[in-house]
Amino acid sequence: MEKNYRRCASCRLVALKSAFWRIVKVHPSQQVQLDGGIGRSAYLCPQKSCLDLAKKKNRLGRSLKANVPEEIYQKLGQRLNDEL
DSSP states (O other), X not given: OOOOEEEBTTTOOEEEGGGSEEEEEEXXXXXXXXXXXXXXXXXXXXXXXXXXXXXXXXXXXXXXXXXXXXXXXXXXXXXXXXXX
């Protein structure tokens, strides 16, 4: 079975899908959420530098073609702290 590769929206690193956080713009509701759902997805490395750059330059918003709420960045920051 072929591996699933994705690209980080911030640093453009290509790696296995499991190495990234998934941010989704859910199709019917157009809401942005983490991990689950069907719709447009963006992937982000679980690193502080990628999170900061994605927030500063709105890379997730451009990838998802939607506004990313501040709470999404806060949840990702909390995940990062929990992993350390």
